[in-house]
Amino acid sequence: MKVACVGGGPAGLYLSVLLKLRDPSHDITVHERDPEGSTYGWGVTYWRGLLDKLREQDPESARAIEESSVRWSEGVAHVRGLTTRRAGDEGHGIGRHRLLAILAERARSLGVRLEFEHEVRPENLPVADLVVAADGVHSALRTRHADHFGTDIRAGRDHYIWLGTTKVFDAFTFAFVETDHGWIWCYGYAFGPEGSTCVIECAPKTWTGLSLHTADEADGLALLEKLFADVLDGHPLLGRSRADGSAQWLTFRTLTNRTWHRGNLVLLGDAAHTTHYSVGAGTTLALEDAIALARSLHEHAALAQALTRYEQQRRQALLSLQSAARYSAHWYENLPRYIHLPPHQMFALLGQRHSPLLPHVPPRLYYRIDRAAGRLEALRRLRRRLGPKVARAVHARALASRE
Incomplete structure (x- = not known):
C-alpha cells in the first residue's frame, strides 16, 4: 500500500513506524511543512498506561522514549502562600523535540521517507492509496471538506x-x-x-x-x-512570540467531527478531535489513534472497512476522556467556587474535577462525601484481605468458648 501522511507530528510519525513494522513493503512518505527539528511547545506529558501500549507495539521506540523521559508520582499545589502535596499516579514528561526526533529516527530506520519543508495543499494531494490528515487542529485537508466531516469547533472561555x-x-x-x-x-x-x-x-x-x-x-x-x-x-x-513580538495567548478549541474519513482520506490525532489540555492527554490520544489505525488497516483488506472500524473503535474509546476533559475545563472556569476552601480540600477537589456530580454538590459537602467513601472503600479492601483470617479467628474463639 502507498501511504501519504500529511503532518510530521507524533501521530503521523508513529503511524508510519507501525505500518512499516507490520508490512515493510508499504510505501510510506511523511510530509511536514516545517523544517526538521522545529516544533511548537516545550514538553508533553503521558501516563504509565501509554508506555505499556508503546512497548507492545514497538519495544525499540518505547525504550528510547522512556529513557528520554522524566517521571513524577506526586502533585503539589501552591495556594495563598500554603503548599499541599499529594501522592498520585506515575506521570512522565518528555521534550516535544526529543519525542519527534526519536520517532523520526525510528521511521527512517524502517524505510519511511520524511520530506520536511514540504507543504501539501488540499488541491494538490499526493497520489496514494491512503492519505492521512495528521496536520493538527487547523488541518487544511479537513477544512477543505468540513461539511462532509461535520466539523464542530467550540471555543472555551479562559x-x-x-x-x-x-x-x-x-x-x-x-x-x-x-x-x-x-x-x-x-x-x-x-x-x-x-x-x-x-x-x-x-x-x-x-x-x-x-x-x-x-x-x-x-x-x-x-x-x-x-x-x-x-x-x-x-x-x-x-515564550515563543509571533513575528510582531506579541504573546501567543489562546482560548482552547474543542474540536469534534461527525465522521473521520472521506474516500481514501482519514483524520488522525488533533485533526480528528481535541481534549482540553488540563487532562494532559493530547499526545497519548494521538499515539493511540495511530495504534488503532495501523491495527485496523492490517486486519481489514478493504480500505473502507478498515477506516470505518478505526473510527468506531476510537470514538468509543474517547467518550469517557472527552467527558472528563469537559468537566475539567469547567472546574477551572468556575475556580471561585473552590478556591476559598482550605488548600488541602481545594486540592482534593482539583483531583475530582472530572466528576459529573461535583458541579451540582456544594464543594464542602462533596469533599466530606468523597472522604467518607474513600474510608469506606479502604475498609472494604481491608475486610476482603483479612476476611478469611478474621473468620477463622472468630471460629476458633467460638470453639474455645464451648470447651
Whole structure:
C-alpha cells in the first residue's frame, strides 16, 4: 500500500513506524511543512498506561522514549502562600523535540521517507492509496471538506499561554495566585533536565485587567514571572512570540467531527478531535489513534472497512476522556467556587474535577462525601484481605468458648 501522511507530528510519525513494522513493503512518505527539528511547545506529558501500549507495539521506540523521559508520582499545589502535596499516579514528561526526533529516527530506520519543508495543499494531494490528515487542529485537508466531516469547533472561555521555564519541577505543580483582577494559575511539569512546561491560564476579566491582552511577550513574561516568583525560584519563563513580538495567548478549541474519513482520506490525532489540555492527554490520544489505525488497516483488506472500524473503535474509546476533559475545563472556569476552601480540600477537589456530580454538590459537602467513601472503600479492601483470617479467628474463639 502507498501511504501519504500529511503532518510530521507524533501521530503521523508513529503511524508510519507501525505500518512499516507490520508490512515493510508499504510505501510510506511523511510530509511536514516545517523544517526538521522545529516544533511548537516545550514538553508533553503521558501516563504509565501509554508506555505499556508503546512497548507492545514497538519495544525499540518505547525504550528510547522512556529513557528520554522524566517521571513524577506526586502533585503539589501552591495556594495563598500554603503548599499541599499529594501522592498520585506515575506521570512522565518528555521534550516535544526529543519525542519527534526519536520517532523520526525510528521511521527512517524502517524505510519511511520524511520530506520536511514540504507543504501539501488540499488541491494538490499526493497520489496514494491512503492519505492521512495528521496536520493538527487547523488541518487544511479537513477544512477543505468540513461539511462532509461535520466539523464542530467550540471555543472555551479562559485564556491560556503555553510557556517553558528553566525551573525543573520535582512534581506536577499547580500554583494559584490572587490579583486585584481575579485569580491566575499555572500548571507545570518537567520534561527533562533542561526545564519544564508551564501553562498559565486565567479568566477573561483577569486577562484584560492585568493588561495581558495588550502587553507584548517580553512585558507579559516579566509580569507573569513576578506573579509566580514563589514557584519559579528566580528562573525565567520562556515564550515563543509571533513575528510582531506579541504573546501567543489562546482560548482552547474543542474540536469534534461527525465522521473521520472521506474516500481514501482519514483524520488522525488533533485533526480528528481535541481534549482540553488540563487532562494532559493530547499526545497519548494521538499515539493511540495511530495504534488503532495501523491495527485496523492490517486486519481489514478493504480500505473502507478498515477506516470505518478505526473510527468506531476510537470514538468509543474517547467518550469517557472527552467527558472528563469537559468537566475539567469547567472546574477551572468556575475556580471561585473552590478556591476559598482550605488548600488541602481545594486540592482534593482539583483531583475530582472530572466528576459529573461535583458541579451540582456544594464543594464542602462533596469533599466530606468523597472522604467518607474513600474510608469506606479502604475498609472494604481491608475486610476482603483479612476476611478469611478474621473468620477463622472468630471460629476458633467460638470453639474455645464451648470447651
